[in-house]
Structures are given as C-alpha cells and as structure tokens.
Amino acid sequence: MYELNGRVAIVTGAARGLGLGIAEAFAKQGAIVVPTDRPGVSLDETAETCGRAGAAEVYRHDLDITDRDSIDRAVADVKGKYGHIDILANNAGLNRPKPSEEITEELWDSVMDVNLKGSFFMAQAALPVMRAQGRGRILFTSSVAGLVARENQAPYCVSKGGINSMVRSLAFDCAAAGITVNAVAPCFAMTALSKARLEDPEYRAMVLGMIPAGRLVEPSEVGALFAYLASDEAAMITGQTIVIDGGWTMW
Ligand SMILES: NC(=O)c1ccc[n+]([C@@H]2O[C@H](COP(=O)([O-])OP(=O)(O)OC[C@H]3O[C@@H](n4cnc5c(N)ncnc54)[C@H](O)[C@@H]3O)[C@@H](O)[C@H]2O)c1
Structure with missing residues (x-):
C-alpha cells in the first residue's frame, strides 16, 4: 500500500525542516527522490537521510523557485535523466512576521514570490511532463495560517490562502x-522557520493552547501525508487542502 517504487519525486526546499521530512517519507516508499533547494544550500543531510531510508535513487539538484531559468533547468534535467516526473512536492516557503503597518512592498513581494508565485510556476513547469505521461501528483505545503488568522503575518497568511485556492484551479485544469x-x-x-518564535515560552504556550492534541506536528507526520497523497491509492483526492493540525482548526 502507498508504494512509490521508482516514482520520480521532486521536493523543493528539501534541505531541512518539513522538506526533509517529505523527502524522507518518499524515500521510505521507494521513490527516486530529487531533493532541491536554493543554489549554495547543502542537500547533504537530506541525501544521506533519503539513502538510509530506502530511496531507489537520490538525485540532488539546485533549484530557486523564484528564478524561472532555474526551474526550467531542473525540470529539464530530471526529465532528461529519468524520462518522467511523477510527483512534485512544492514545499519551499518563507515567513517574515511583521505588524501590518510595517510591511513594506519588498517584504510583501519576497513572501509572495516564493510561497505563491514561485510554487505556481514550479507546478506549471512540471505540468506538460505529467500531462504527456498521463499521470502525476502535484502537492503543496500550505499552512493552517491559510485558514485561520495569525498575528503579524498578513503576507504569509495570504500566500497560504492563495495556495489553497490555487490547488482547486490547477486541479480542475488537469483532473482529466x-x-x-x-x-x-x-x-x-x-523548524528553522518557526524555531525563534517557538523558543519564546509565552509564544509556545499560546501555540500549544490552540492545538487540542497538545503538541507540535512532526516533519515525519507531514511527510507521511504527502506520501499517501502521492500514491496511486489517493487518485480520487484532488483540489483539496488536507489539514494536519492536532485539531487546531476544528473549533
Ligand atoms: N514550520 C512550521 O511551523 C510550518 C507550518 C506550516 C507550514 N509550513 C510550511 O512548510 C514549508 C517548509 O518550511 P519549514 O518550516 O520546513 O521551513 P525551513 O525554513 O526549515 O525550510 C524552508 C526551505 O525552503 C527553502 N527555500 C526558501 N526560499 C527558496 C527558494 N526561493 N527556492 C527554493 N527553496 C527555497 C529554504 O532554503 C529552506 O530549505 C514552507 O512552505 C512553510 O511555509 C511550516
């Protein structure tokens, strides 16, 4: 069940954090894992983890999702090497919390460029390959912040809400x-994205108070959900945002 044997899976932002967890989960299911991250960011830990976890192969590649040439190069290289791209995990993301009054155009654009625009064009680049092969899985790392308000994070929340909407549009366009x-x-x-805030005891207590399960989610748990959604068994799930939040958004 949920096997990904020999499936080629590109993961963006895979050097650490949730991306590493997703890459490892794909590796455990036997995928050919292509961990990617910005040029200059080491993928050593991810490559070693995927190798140990049972990946059929690991092919690391640099990929800046805000750079169209970088996207096209990575997609062409992976297609050239394996002939197919079965799974794209659009995970790269960033957050720059600031009160709304202090958000500059530069900050707004930097968050949107990675979280929303970059992930759209990454999906767009993979689509022709998937269309030609008649199958594919495109997955995004969204956030509960796309569903409920978080303080001082307007661009981040908007970008994740945009992803939730984008998956419906993309899913509609390519379901057939x-x-x-x-x-x-x-x-x-x-993860590195949340560590500074979660190390503040008051902030951490506030976060845990929102999560009925009483703990944070583990990258391995997020990865396992990605692996399921990437599998053949999940063929009838499309256009959805699946929440994994210990109950945060149920009340
Ligand atoms: N950590 C959390 O609490 C949390 C919760 C919900 C959703 N998320 C989402 O999970 C995803 C992964 O975040 P994380 O928590 O692992 O953070 P992280 O900072 O540990 O990892 C993010 C990765 O994305 C990469 N990245 C940034 N800009 C990039 C670009 N232009 N091109 C390619 N790669 C780029 C970084 O180099 C890094 O390796 C993000 O989309 C984030 O919004 C995180």
Missing part, C-alpha cells in the same frame, strides 16, 4: 489528465 493537485496544511512544526 490523471494529475491530482492537493495541499497539506500543517500547524506549527519545530
């Missing part, structure tokens, strides 16, 4: 081609 498009919306996980 055997391609599914879904988002996974986690609550807080302890």
